[in-house]
Amino acid sequence: MRPDTLPLTRGQRLALTAASFLLLAVSTMALGPLISGSGWWWLCAFVAAGTLFGGAGLRAIRVPASLVPVLELVVLLLLLTLLFGGSTSFALVVPTQDTFVHFGELFDGAQRTIQQQSVPAIPVPALNFVLALGVGVLAICMDVLVQTVRMPALAAAPALVPILIPGFIIESGAEVPTLVFSAASYLLLLRIDVRARRRALLAAAERNDETGGTTVIPPARVPIVSSLGATLGLTAVGILTAAVLTASTPSISSSLLLGSGAPSTSFARGVSPFIDLGRDLRRPDPRPAFHYFARDNDRPYFTVLTLDRFEGQAWGVTERPVDADNTVDALPLPDGLDEDVAATEHPIDIVVDEVRTTWLPLPYPTRQVEGLSGSWFWDAGSLTVRSVDADTGGQRYRATWLEVDPSPSQLRSAGGRAGEEFDAFLELPDDAPPIIAETAAAVADGAATQYDAAVAIQAFLRSASFEYSTEAPVESGYDGGGFDVIARFLEERSGYCVHFASTMAVLAREVGIPSRISVGYTQGTSTQERVGGVQRVEVDSHDLHAWPELYFEGVGWVPFEPTPSRGTVPDYSRPGAGDATATTPPTTGTASAPPSGRPELDPDRNLAGGGGTASPADSWWFRGGVALLLVAGLLLAPAALRAGQRASRRRRIARGDRPADAAWDEFVATARDLGLRPETTSTPRAIAGRLVEREGFAGEAGDEARAALTALRDAVERERYGPGAARSGAGAVRPAGADGGAAEASDPLVRALATACAALAEGEPLLVRWRATLVPRSLIERARPTFGERPPVDA
Structure with missing residues (x-):
C-alpha cells in the first residue's frame, strides 16, 4: 500500500472519527419515537464507538487502509458476540458456530417483533441485536x-438511514430537534475535514518547497466566509432533503406493525378468527396443539385471544401497545374481582406440540408464567399474553392460574351498572337487525337481575331448538360473527361455537351486560399417561373453541358456555342454580366432536412435520445468501463501472473519436488506480517524464514500454495542440491504409496503451493490483470535485 499523498496526522484522524461518531449517534436518536426507553440508544452508541474508534486505532498502528474496513467488521462481530453471544461464545468475545446459530435466531426474532409490535416498540434482545448490527454497519460505511x-460529504448517506426510517412508520416522521442536531453534527464533520485538509495541503506545500518541487495551491488563508458558506449551503440542502423526504414519505399504520396484513397474525384481527376457526373445525384430521399436566383433576379452558370490539360486521381486538413493564413473572388480579369471591391458585405445566402463535394459550386468569423463551407481555385489559419476538413453537412453561368460583348469590348481588371504563363492552352499532333486540327482550323478560338474564340467554341458546353444525352456516351463507350473521343464525338456529358465542355476547349487550368473546381451547382429552402422578391431557384442533365472557361488578369477567354439546357448563350458570347446587358435577358434552383440522391458532401456518415449509436454519441460510449476493454486488460495482469506462474509451479509439485523448485518459486512469495519482494540472509530457522512471520502463526490458509511452504522449500532444486539433481525430496515429472501421486489436494506440499499462503495474504487489481493480481510485478522483475538494498534491 502506497502512503497517502495527502496524509493526516493521528490527531486529525481522531477528530474526524469523533465527528463521525457524533453524527451517527445523533442521527440514531431519530429512532426514538419508534422504540421505548433509552437503553437501546446507549447500546447502539457503544457499538458505533467501538467500531469507529477501533478503526482509528487500526490506522494509528499503520494498518493498510484497504484492510481497515475488513478489520472493523471483525471488531463489530466481536462486539456483537460480547453483547449477545452469551454462553455460546469463547472467552465472551470469540464467536463459535453456536454463536452464529444464536444470531440467526435473534434475526428471526427481530423480524417477528417488527411485525408484531406497535410503536413505541419494546427493545427486546432480538430488536436490540438488529439495531446494534445496523448501526455498526452504518458506522463502517461512514x-x-x-x-x-x-x-x-457523502457521510450524509448513512446518517440519513435512521433519520428516514420514522417517516415510513409514523406520520410525524423524525422529530425536528433531531434533524437540527444531526445537521449541526454534519456541519461539524465537514468543518473539521476542511480544516484538516487545509493543514495537510500546507504541510505538503512546505515539503515541496524543501525538495525544490513546485506546487500550486490557494493562498495560505482562505476567507472563512467562503468555505463556511459552501459548507452551510451543502448542509442546508441536506437538511431540506431530509425534511422533505421525512414529511412526504407515507407512513405505515400501527396495525401493520401488529401484522394485520401478514399471515403470521391473521388470527389476531377482524372476522378471520371466526371464519378460520370454522375452517379448522371442518378439516377431517385433527392436529395436536399442546398437552398439559394438571393437578387436582384441573380442566380449565385455555384463552389465546380476547375479542372485545364489535363493529357490526366483525369482532376484533382493541389495539393497545405492548407495555414493557407487563412481564409475565407477575400478572395482576383480574378486573373487578372482590376478595370475598372464592379463588384458588393452581399450577399447570404446558408443553406446546404443533401450534405456533404469538399468543400464549393460558387459563384465565393467570397470575404467573415461568419457563418461557423470548419476550412475553400481558395485556392490561384482557390479561392475554403475547410475544414480540417469539412464538409458542417448542415452548414448555408453567402457569399458575386462578380458579375463580363465584356463587350464584354473589353473581345476583353483583348486578348494577359497571364503571364507565366498561362502556366500550356495551357498544353496539345502530343498524342492528330488529330480530336481535326482539330476541333479547323476549329471552330476558322477567329476569330479576343481570345474572338471571345471562343464565336465561345461555339456556335459550342451549335449548333443543338450536343445533350444533359446522356445515350449515357455510352451506347457507351466514358464516362469521357480524350482525347479519347473528340475525340469520337466530332464524336458522344452526351453527357452531362462534355463532353461539357471538350471539350471546350481543344479546348480553342488548340487556346491558358488558361482554366480550374469548377464543382458545376447551379442556382437551385425558390420557392414561402420568408423569409424577399427574395425568397428561391432550389438546388438539377438536378442542378449538370460542365462548362469551360477561362482566359482573365484584366478580369480574365470568365465562359462559352457550354452545350445545361442547365444553363444560359452569355450575354457577345452570338454570335455577343456588348456593346449594355448587357441588353439582360438571356436565361435559357427550356428542361426538365434529371433524376438524389443525388449529387456526397457528397464525404462522408452520406446523411441525408439515411439508413445504422451510426450517428456520434453511431460511436463515437463504437470507444470508441473498445478503451476501447483495454485498458482493455493491463491492463489485466500482470495478464494473471502471470496466465500462475502459470499454467506452476503447470504442472511442476504434471509431476515431479523439482516439489519442481517449487512450491517454485511460493510461492516466490506470496510473491513478495503482495509487500513482499524477497531477491533473500537469502536461502529458510532464506526466510521462515522471512515470517513465518506474520499474516497468527501466533497462533494456523496458525499451518497448518506453516506446509505447512515447507514442501515447506524442499522439495526445499532436491531437490536443497540433494543427487541426479542434477536429475530431486530428493527430491520431493510424495504420497505413486503415479507416475508422479498422479492427481495435490492430490499432497502434491500443497496443501502445496495453503495453504502457502493463509496465505501470509491473513490480506492484498483488494486493495493490487487486485494489486497483476492485476500488479504482480514478473514479473516486473524478467524483471529488463534485463535492468541492481540491485535487491532491502529487506524491
Missing part, C-alpha cells in the same frame, strides 16, 4: 467514506 475514500 468511516470508509470519511477516512478511506476521503469524501466526508
Whole structure:
C-alpha cells in the first residue's frame, strides 16, 4: 500500500472519527419515537464507538487502509458476540458456530417483533441485536467514506438511514430537534475535514518547497466566509432533503406493525378468527396443539385471544401497545374481582406440540408464567399474553392460574351498572337487525337481575331448538360473527361455537351486560399417561373453541358456555342454580366432536412435520445468501463501472473519436488506480517524464514500454495542440491504409496503451493490483470535485 499523498496526522484522524461518531449517534436518536426507553440508544452508541474508534486505532498502528474496513467488521462481530453471544461464545468475545446459530435466531426474532409490535416498540434482545448490527454497519460505511475514500460529504448517506426510517412508520416522521442536531453534527464533520485538509495541503506545500518541487495551491488563508458558506449551503440542502423526504414519505399504520396484513397474525384481527376457526373445525384430521399436566383433576379452558370490539360486521381486538413493564413473572388480579369471591391458585405445566402463535394459550386468569423463551407481555385489559419476538413453537412453561368460583348469590348481588371504563363492552352499532333486540327482550323478560338474564340467554341458546353444525352456516351463507350473521343464525338456529358465542355476547349487550368473546381451547382429552402422578391431557384442533365472557361488578369477567354439546357448563350458570347446587358435577358434552383440522391458532401456518415449509436454519441460510449476493454486488460495482469506462474509451479509439485523448485518459486512469495519482494540472509530457522512471520502463526490458509511452504522449500532444486539433481525430496515429472501421486489436494506440499499462503495474504487489481493480481510485478522483475538494498534491 502506497502512503497517502495527502496524509493526516493521528490527531486529525481522531477528530474526524469523533465527528463521525457524533453524527451517527445523533442521527440514531431519530429512532426514538419508534422504540421505548433509552437503553437501546446507549447500546447502539457503544457499538458505533467501538467500531469507529477501533478503526482509528487500526490506522494509528499503520494498518493498510484497504484492510481497515475488513478489520472493523471483525471488531463489530466481536462486539456483537460480547453483547449477545452469551454462553455460546469463547472467552465472551470469540464467536463459535453456536454463536452464529444464536444470531440467526435473534434475526428471526427481530423480524417477528417488527411485525408484531406497535410503536413505541419494546427493545427486546432480538430488536436490540438488529439495531446494534445496523448501526455498526452504518458506522463502517461512514468511516470508509470519511477516512478511506476521503469524501466526508457523502457521510450524509448513512446518517440519513435512521433519520428516514420514522417517516415510513409514523406520520410525524423524525422529530425536528433531531434533524437540527444531526445537521449541526454534519456541519461539524465537514468543518473539521476542511480544516484538516487545509493543514495537510500546507504541510505538503512546505515539503515541496524543501525538495525544490513546485506546487500550486490557494493562498495560505482562505476567507472563512467562503468555505463556511459552501459548507452551510451543502448542509442546508441536506437538511431540506431530509425534511422533505421525512414529511412526504407515507407512513405505515400501527396495525401493520401488529401484522394485520401478514399471515403470521391473521388470527389476531377482524372476522378471520371466526371464519378460520370454522375452517379448522371442518378439516377431517385433527392436529395436536399442546398437552398439559394438571393437578387436582384441573380442566380449565385455555384463552389465546380476547375479542372485545364489535363493529357490526366483525369482532376484533382493541389495539393497545405492548407495555414493557407487563412481564409475565407477575400478572395482576383480574378486573373487578372482590376478595370475598372464592379463588384458588393452581399450577399447570404446558408443553406446546404443533401450534405456533404469538399468543400464549393460558387459563384465565393467570397470575404467573415461568419457563418461557423470548419476550412475553400481558395485556392490561384482557390479561392475554403475547410475544414480540417469539412464538409458542417448542415452548414448555408453567402457569399458575386462578380458579375463580363465584356463587350464584354473589353473581345476583353483583348486578348494577359497571364503571364507565366498561362502556366500550356495551357498544353496539345502530343498524342492528330488529330480530336481535326482539330476541333479547323476549329471552330476558322477567329476569330479576343481570345474572338471571345471562343464565336465561345461555339456556335459550342451549335449548333443543338450536343445533350444533359446522356445515350449515357455510352451506347457507351466514358464516362469521357480524350482525347479519347473528340475525340469520337466530332464524336458522344452526351453527357452531362462534355463532353461539357471538350471539350471546350481543344479546348480553342488548340487556346491558358488558361482554366480550374469548377464543382458545376447551379442556382437551385425558390420557392414561402420568408423569409424577399427574395425568397428561391432550389438546388438539377438536378442542378449538370460542365462548362469551360477561362482566359482573365484584366478580369480574365470568365465562359462559352457550354452545350445545361442547365444553363444560359452569355450575354457577345452570338454570335455577343456588348456593346449594355448587357441588353439582360438571356436565361435559357427550356428542361426538365434529371433524376438524389443525388449529387456526397457528397464525404462522408452520406446523411441525408439515411439508413445504422451510426450517428456520434453511431460511436463515437463504437470507444470508441473498445478503451476501447483495454485498458482493455493491463491492463489485466500482470495478464494473471502471470496466465500462475502459470499454467506452476503447470504442472511442476504434471509431476515431479523439482516439489519442481517449487512450491517454485511460493510461492516466490506470496510473491513478495503482495509487500513482499524477497531477491533473500537469502536461502529458510532464506526466510521462515522471512515470517513465518506474520499474516497468527501466533497462533494456523496458525499451518497448518506453516506446509505447512515447507514442501515447506524442499522439495526445499532436491531437490536443497540433494543427487541426479542434477536429475530431486530428493527430491520431493510424495504420497505413486503415479507416475508422479498422479492427481495435490492430490499432497502434491500443497496443501502445496495453503495453504502457502493463509496465505501470509491473513490480506492484498483488494486493495493490487487486485494489486497483476492485476500488479504482480514478473514479473516486473524478467524483471529488463534485463535492468541492481540491485535487491532491502529487506524491
